[in-house]
Structure formats: C-alpha cells, structure tokens
Amino acid sequence: xxxxxxxxxxxxxxxxxxxxxxxxxxxxxxxxxxxxxxxxxxxxxxxxxxxxxxxxxxxxxxxxxxxxxxxxxxxxxxxxxxxxxxxxxxxxxxxxxxxxxxxxxxxxxxxxxxxxxxxxxxxxxxxxxxxxxxxxxxxxxxxxxxxxxxxxxx
Amino acid sequence: xxxxxxxxxxxxxxxxxxxxxxxxxxxxxxxxxxxxxxxxxxxxxxxxxxxxxxxxxxxxxxxxxxxxxxxxxxxxxxxxxxxxxxxxxxxxxxxxxxxxxxxxxxxxxxxxxxxxxxxxxxxxxxxxxxxxxxxxxxxxxxxxxxxxxxxxxx
Numbered sequence: 001x002x003x004x005x006x007x008x009x010x011x012x013x014x015x016x017x018x019x020x021x022x023x024x025x026x027x028x029x030x031x032x033x034x035x036x037x038x039x040x041x042x043x044x045x046x047x048x049x050x051x052x053x054x055x056x057x058x059x060x061x062x063x064x065x066x067x068x069x070x071x072x073x074x075x076x077x078x079x080x081x082x083x084x085x086x087x088x089x090x091x092x093x094x095x096x097x098x099x100x101x102x103x104x105x106x107x108x109x110x111x112x113x114x115x116x117x118x119x120x121x122x123x124x125x126x127x128x129x130x131x132x133x134x135x136x137x138x139x140x141x142x143x144x145x146x147x148x149x150x151x152x153x154x
Numbered sequence: 155x156x157x158x159x160x161x162x163x164x165x166x167x168x169x170x171x172x173x174x175x176x177x178x179x180x181x182x183x184x185x186x187x188x189x190x191x192x193x194x195x196x197x198x199x200x201x202x203x204x205x206x207x208x209x210x211x212x213x214x215x216x217x218x219x220x221x222x223x224x225x226x227x228x229x230x231x232x233x234x235x236x237x238x239x240x241x242x243x244x245x246x247x248x249x250x251x252x253x254x255x256x257x258x259x260x261x262x263x264x265x266x267x268x269x270x271x272x273x274x275x276x277x278x279x280x281x282x283x284x285x286x287x288x289x290x291x292x293x294x295x296x297x298x299x300x301x302x303x304x305x306x307x308x
C-alpha cells in the first residue's frame with residue numbers, strides 16, 4: 001500500500017497553516033486560529049523532546065499541488081511504567097472529504113505507529129467513536145478499553 | 155471530600171523514587187527502573203512546557219510518614235483544534251493496595267482535572283477498563299468512545 005503518485009508524507013511545518021487548519025474542520029471545531037498562533041504552536045511542537053525523540057509528530061500528506069489533504073499526530077509520552085517506557089498517543093487524524101477512498105487515513109496511521117515504534121514506544125493508543133472501530137482494526141489496532149471525558153465550560 | 159489528616163498531595167519529585175516505582179506495581183509492569191533513570195525521567199517531566207504550563211503533572215499523595223500512597227499524571231497537549239486548545243490526558247492512576255477505601259483515587263483524579271482546567275484545558279480524557287467506568291463516572295467523567303491499541307514486540 002502506497003501513496004498516490006506525486007503525494008508525499010512529511011512532518012507538518014509553518015507553511016501548512018492554511019491546509020492543516022482547513023483539513024481539521026472535517027473532524028471538529030477549529031475556530032479562529034491566526035497565522036501567529038499557528039507559528040507559536042509549531043515552535044512549541046518542534047521544541048519539546050525526550051532526548052532525541054520529538055514529543056509531537058504532527059504529520060501531513062500533501063498532494064501533487066502541494067496542498068494538505070490529510071493530517072495526524074502521534075504524541076509521545078515518557079512514563080515510569082514498563083521501564084520508563086514510551087507510549088504514543090495518536091491524535092486528530094483528518095482526511096479532506098474529496099480525498100476519501102484513497103486509503104490516506106490508513107497510510108497515515110500506519111506511518112505514525114511505525115514512527116512511534118522506531119522511536120522506541122512499547123505501544124500506541126488512540127481513542128475513536130464506536131463507528132470507527134472497524135476502520136482502526138483494519139489499521140492493525142485492537143480494542144483496549146473505554147475512553148472517558150470531562151468537558152469544561154468556558 | 156478531603157485527604158485523611160496529615161496526608162498531602164503535591165507534584166512528584168526525585169525523592170519519590172522508591173514510593174512511586176513501588177505504588178505503580180499495582181497497575182502494571184514497572185520493571186527495573188534505576189534511580190538514575192528515574193532522575194532523568196524527572197528532569198524530562200520538569201523541562202517540557204507549553205508557555206508556563208507544565209506538560210507533565212505527575213503528582214503524589216503522601217501519608218503522615220511521608221510515604222507515597224497514590225500517584226497519577228495529567229499530560230497536557232496543545233492542539234490546532236478548538237483554537238489551539240489544550241487537552242489533558244489522565245494517565246497511570248495508582249493507589250497502594252492497603253490504602254484503598256479512603257477515596258484517594260477520587261481525590262487525586264479530581265485534583266488532576268481541576269489542575270488541567272486551571273491551566274486552560276477545554277477537556278480532560280482518560281482510558282480505562284470497562285470494569286472501572288462506574289468509578290470514573292463517580293469522578294465526574296462520562297463515556298466518550300473506544301480506546302484502541304497496538305503493542306509492539308521487543
């Protein structure tokens with residue numbers, strides 16, 4: 001399985017501002033993110049490491065025109081358990097609506113968890129809706145537990 | 155609801171090496187973590203921030219003898235979505251077996267998500283076994299989705 005010809009998969013950069021903020025709208029509320037806020041976010045993402053391992057691995061798939069068509073992250077956390085082990089948290093996977101059916105989500109997720117494995121993670125987890133379990137099973141993940149949440153009022 | 159008299163709740167420090175590595179054994183495999191490895195881990199935990207907000211908030215409850223009886227973390231992540239919003243991930247909640255029934259888990263979780271709220275998180279999530287859903291509902295969380303995982307061979 002590989003990317004369509006001319007598509008590339010790489011780390012997100014400041015130049016992806018318009019593409020990333022747009023593609024993420026298929027997922028949830030993005031809100032009014034300015035270029036300055038995005039640049040500061042990228043500075044943060046690029047600055048925090050566990051030794052040589054980047055904590056944030058926000059990635060994009062870009063089409064032949066250089067436009068962002070998919071995005072996702074694996075956040076890496078260092079724990080005490082499992083001998084000070086690393087765990088990857090896959091977050092915010094989004095594929096542009098007109099690009100669905102090209103397996104971009106699957107390619108992106110498999111890239112992210114291979115990256116996490118290379119960085120030494122002993123496992124990768126992600127949370128999803130019940131309706132997406134089948135898709136993530138095709139990506140090689142297994143049901144592990146229940147996601148609980150609390151949302152704060154502004 | 156408050157801590158038993160003489161108990162305190164505070165950020166984890168290097169001095170908590172023996173206590174934290176011991177208490178986490180109720181949860182899962184800890185393995186052979188040396189004092190040096192723990193100190194390096196604490197250096198990492200204390201070094202990564204989102205502006206003024208610490209990304210790791212590993213916390214301990216300590217009894218009247220200064221011994222660690224419970225531990226847990228809320229890892230804070232900065233995203234693009236929700237106007238470059240912060241999300242807290244509650245991780246690795248453990249209470250020493252002989253200290254169960256004192257509501258230490260509940261107090262710790264509520265502390266962690268209030269901390270996350272103060273730091274500006276728009277939500278806090280955690281993953282748990284189906285059997286613990288009732289406990290986390292008492293802590294104020296709601297069922298949100300499915301946790302999926304992939305575990306890597308060594």
